[in-house]
Amino acid sequence: MSSVAKGTRRGVGAPNRAVSIRIVLGVFLIVYLIVLPSYFAESRYILRVITTASVLSFISLGVWLTFTIGRINIGQGAFALIGGYATAILSTKFGVSFWVCLPLSGLIAGLTGIIFGLGILRLKGVYFAMITLSLTEAVRLGFLSGGDFTGGAPGISNIPLPDELGLFGITLIPDFGKVDTHIAFYYLAAVLLILGLAVIWRISSSRLGWIFKSLQQDEELSRSVGINVARYRVMAYAICCFYGGIGGAFFTVSQQSIYPSVFGVLDSLFFILYCFLGGLAFVAGPIVGAFLLFILFELLHEFQQYQQLIYSLLMISIMLWLPNGLLSLRLPAAFWRSRNIRD
Amino acid sequence: MEQVIVNSLILGMNYALIALGLTLIFAIMNVLNFAHGQMYVLGGFITYYALQVLHLPFVVGLVASVVVLVLVGLLSERLLFRRAIRVSTREESTMLLAAGLALLLESLILLFFGEKQRGMPPIISGVYQVFGVYIPAGRAFVFAIALASLIGFVTFMQFTRPGRALRAIAQDKEVTALQGVNINRYGALGFGLGAGLTGLAGSLLATIFAVNSGLGTAVSIKAFIMVMLGGAGVVSGAIAGAFVLGFLESFGYAYMPGSVTYMLIFAGMIIFLVFRPQGIMGKPWG
Incomplete structure (x- = not known):
């Protein structure tokens, strides 16, 4: 019955809804790209918080994609670390430009993801969760005991800032050392996030996205209709790892250093939490979750030693009272509206 | 060499207790208890507090640790997990709830007991010498208690009515509920x-x-390794996994730097699970 009501509502209101979504999106973009950076241009702390939240959202988008194939991925920290070290090693030891390092880090993380994924994606449910969690630890320990190549516990420092990127003598992106670094990183993060969201949104609304969703519901059934299950789940995992690698490379360059405990088990868990808080059913879920939780965490900074306590209580409350995410809150409203129409 | 074997046995016996707790909660509730390690730490700190601050005998500290942790377990099931299992549409949310509980316990432990490393003198002093191997009496004592608890637990699960009910729930929750x-x-x-x-x-x-x-x-991570190696939700598997990890860790630490040991353990485990995803004792799943 409700599906009938929904159908009529969509039939009548579809153009209106599309327009209003476009307006909301436009307002968001203007605020995000113009209002926020110009308003907070002087307060570097706030800019840095938004920048970090953007890249955390970007990394969580990858985790969200593995959720669509029905896997709980607690290994994203490992791939952020791999991407970070790739950038660090390439730029300090081989002098490669950041603009080459960035995509290369993503590719290296993605390739590693394919190699690991071929094996571990055979596991499901909690088992996959546990093994990816172990992977986070294993990769961290690997970098810790990597000797001179990875720099051991103190890691690698003095990583150069992004240099100028030009084409035929025209400067496309200025040298980060010569402009306001905070603003430059803010825009780099913003562009990454917008591109990342666009790609994930495109994937999830295409045929590929529906294949991923079918894997989540029943792998056997998907296989029986001719979907190459092993290939598609590795593909989803590799995209996720690519996002992790790019995010890790960003943090490495913006901090200008990397060490093995930058990304740990807790970070991997937080990426999942961001997705959950926003709501797993929505592409924008991880972004909403990451911004809210990360900014909240920074606000709790005043409480010093009680910061983690309050944060953990919030986390528990979310899981108890909002188990399906913040964006699911509008569902009851839609339900009431559809009932009114029927009346 | 013999020394390392003895150390592995003592370590494995205690790890078995940790792994059994985790596997039990997993089998009964289908919850992956991320807070398991923090519960372990809480148990350790309560004993430390009873012995070193209140100067009580060890037995009191041991009993206090167990009683407090049983209460923590009961409370978190009643107040947190029961509701989360009921309201959530996805099973992952209980896992994140457990992660939240882990953070909560960790920050509470930090507030109450501070951030210092806390040790205590052995419970019994002296050293036994058996076949040329030195066994500190304190470690032998710990081994004995752990062994006794392990036997007690297995007996409880195999031969008592509540134990049978728990095993039945682990096999099939709904059918067990139908039996009343x-x-x-x-x-x-x-x-x-x-x-x-x-x-x-x-x-x-x-x-x-x-x-x-x-x-x-x-x-927690060690507990996950043991449970995965042995097979999740299987009592014999948890014990097997614990001894395997105990041996690997003791031998690794004896001959290699610590971080390399665990990296190799992780790598070995991942390869092992690729070929045998259900672990040593576990049943294959769909």
């Missing part, structure tokens, strides 16, 4: 028992290795 078993009550019992076991292990191991508030995640 109160699932909620036994879920609480399983959670309390699992938490109590890890509290016991924390209390015992705190007398050998020191405890500190940041140890929790590492212990």
Whole structure:
């Protein structure tokens, strides 16, 4: 019955809804790209918080994609670390430009993801969760005991800032050392996030996205209709790892250093939490979750030693009272509206 | 060499208690208890507090650790997990709830007991010498208690009525409920028992290795390794996994740097699970 009501509502209101979504999106973009950076241009702390939240959202988008194939991925920290070290090693030891390092880090993380994924994606449910969690630890320990190549516990420092990127003598992106670094990183993060969201949104609304969703519901059934299950789940995992690698490379360059405990088990868990808080059913879920939780965490900074306590209580409350995410809150409203129409 | 074997046995016996607690909670409630390591740390700190601050005998500290942890387990099942399992549409949310509980316990431990590493003198002083191997009496004592608890637990699971009910729930929850078993009550019992076991292990191991508030995640990860190696939700598997890890860790630490040991253990485990995803004793799943 409700599906009938929904159908009529969509039939009548579809153009209106599309327009209003476009307006909301436009307002968001203007605020995000113009209002926020110009308003907070002087307060570097706030800019840095938004920048970090953007890249955390970007990394969580990858985790969200593995959720669509029905896997709980607690290994994203490992791939952020791999991407970070790739950038660090390439730029300090081989002098490669950041603009080459960035995509290369993503590719290296993605390739590693394919190699690991071929094996571990055979596991499901909690088992996959546990093994990816172990992977986070294993990769961290690997970098810790990597000797001179990875720099051991103190890691690698003095990583150069992004240099100028030009084409035929025209400067496309200025040298980060010569402009306001905070603003430059803010825009780099913003562009990454917008591109990342666009790609994930495109994937999830295409045929590929529906294949991923079918894997989540029943792998056997998907296989029986001719979907190459092993290939598609590795593909989803590799995209996720690519996002992790790019995010890790960003943090490495913006901090200008990397060490093995930058990304740990807790970070991997937080990426999942961001997705959950926003709501797993929505592409924008991880972004909403990451911004809210990360900014909240920074606000709790005043409480010093009680910061983690309050944060953990919030986390528990979310899981108890909002188990399906913040964006699911509008569902009851839609339900009431559809009932009114029927009346 | 013999020394290392003895150390592995002592370590494995205590790890078995941790792994059994985790596997029990997993089998009964289908919850992956991320807070397991923090519960272990809490058990260790309670014993430390009873012995070093209040100067009570060890037995009191041990019992206090177990009782407090059973209560923590019962409370978290009643107040948190029962509701989360009921309201959530996805099973992952209980896992994140457990992660939240882990953070909560960790920050509470930090607030109450501070961030210092806390050790204590061995419970019994002296050293036994058996076949040319030196066994400190304190470690032998810990081994004996852990062994006795392990035998007690297995006996409870195999030969008593509540134990049978718990095993039945682990096999099939719905059919067990149809036979008139109160699932909620036994879920609480399983959670309390699992938490109590890890509290016991924390209390015992705190007398050998020191405890500190940041140890929790590492212990949880070790518990996951054991459960995965042995097969999740299987009692014999948890014990097997614990001894395998105990041996690997003791031998690795004896001949290699610590971080390399664990990296190799992780790598070996991942390769092992690719070929045998159900672990040593576990049943294959769909």
